[in-house]
Amino acid sequence: MAQSQYDLMKLSISIMILVVVVVFAIAFYVLIRFRRRPGNDKIPVQVEGNHKLEIIWTVIPLILLVILGIPTIQTVFALAEDYSRDENAVVVKVTAHLYWWEFEYPQHGVVTAQELVIPTNAKIAIEAKTADVLHSFWIPALAGKIDTNPGGNVNRMFFEAPKPGIYYGKCAELCGPSHALMDFKVKAVEPASFENWVNAMKAPAQLPSDPAIAEVFENKCLSCHAVGELGGPAFPNLTGMGSRESVAGILLNTEEPKYENEGSTYENLYRWIQDPQAIKPGNAMPKVDLTEEELEGISRYLAELKLEGFNPAELEGNSVTNDDQEKQQ
Template sequence: MKGWQQYWRQLSLFGLLALVLTGCGRDELSALKPSGPVAAMQFDLMKLSSAIMIGVFIVVMTIFTYVLIRYRKRPGQQGIPKQVEGNHALEILWTVIPFLLLIIMAIPTVTTGFALHKEYPKEEAVQVKVTAHQFWWEFEYPDLGVATAQDLVLPVGKKVQFVLSASDVKHAFWIPALGGKIDTNPGQENKMWLQADKTGIYYGKCAELCGASHALMDFKVEVMEQADFDTWVANMKGVQAKEPVTATSPLAAEGQQIFDKSCLGCHAVAGKGGKMGPNLTNFADRERVAGIKAHTPQNIAEWLKDPQKMKPGNKMPNLNLDDTQVKALVEYMETLSVSEKK
């Protein structure tokens, strides 16, 4: 008896812990709080399939419990009870019911699948090319002439057509609040569309194990009003059409020299530079460093001193900068902004 009591205590504790863990998620990173039509359609399918499965489980367990109690072996009962076989009515019933349940699930699943598979031209949707890298995200708006990294900016209430691929290994693009994931493969393009119906900040992740820092391959999604989006595009295009920003202080000027010599070969600024690393045109406007830490001078310096410590396995080398060089570089990088607020 004591063993059973201990078992039930452990089971109750596990259930309570599971209940507590359900509240540990974040609204902007949850598939259970859809903020767009794609996420809503997928959530509706989740609710339908869950309801059917729960209903089937309850019915089966109710019948099972009833039979277990009703036909249990009683005191004094000897031998094997009479065996009943060949009830055609029951056989037809438990064949037809699952078939009908599958039909109920199949119809909305197929219609939703066709709706999600649709492709939208540039006249109907913002076109965004997504390239996944170890361990960061590149976003290009080919029809708008804008490119950025780590921060995906979208207009509210408008469809966005994504064309996705990867530069190295297989990744998966996922914004839980806006829609389900899709693989990004080297040498192959996949397509999907999403729409955000609420302004605000959301977060996306890589949902395919891709290396040592897979769990740190996050990105930010900022959804804004159309007018604000147009302003952002204009600011980005305006900066990218000009020469890189000129430092306004001696320390920043020193940092710019270091950047031009050591960083510009891999990172683009204002349309100049390489594409091996993230585009840093609007680096100072980003809320996170390396996509994972708060945007502070201390965290920027930590990243510059030892990129592998913050994000193991990434392709940025350690430049062996001293503290003075790091301070100057941080000062310059904090001038890389397209925001009118800065």
């Protein structure tokens, strides 16, 4: 998808550079050649117009527009293809929330949040909607964007990831104070790794080994969040939290933090749970009343909540620290 968009962008930008160069050339020539020299007080010839010239600069733009218009229409229709019923496609139901992303894989019976895991070289059929205000689903390096509308108005889009990697995803429609922070990650992995991921997501949930922490976790976290088959579906699913690239979409997990928004998975979880409003103003997660031990215990538990058997070798060296962000296209 990104490739056909990129081709169209290249075509349009070439035509436009041609136009700009012609106009600039004429403008500079005219301004230098026809500036009034001192002492010249002549009245220039008052030209009314010139039919030939006027026809030329009407017809040439029309021809350029035909050259651009035909591939535009072809691409519009090609990108509007609906792959949601294609057996080989991976269907993902995307639901945007203030300020997080929910990804449901109906064919696989898996729900996750903030991290879209997809197999490479397969059509990913997106069905996007919102649970609250308008958002827009955008993965700059892989696909254009599609708005998420409320009220059963589902938008469809498809894309493909030709090679494994971790890509940035963003919200592209003003949705409130934390619009700028509504990022997510896309992990494109080999099809075999994708199967491993699905199986790992379905493995039975393990509660914290410390019974005191487990009780707090059940009472204070699972009332909103889910881990595996436990807990509620209303807020981000935490299954496999320790295997993700980020906490809350913007605190990036890395062992070599360089920027303010980077830290180890444990540090990021600790920071987030300690004061969610300081990280993402206006989000729905309150500051939960926890003791220091409980906060540390829960953060450690979640940081170690990894997906068994999901270790995609193809992503080695492809961490998601900011410097590695894929440039669009």
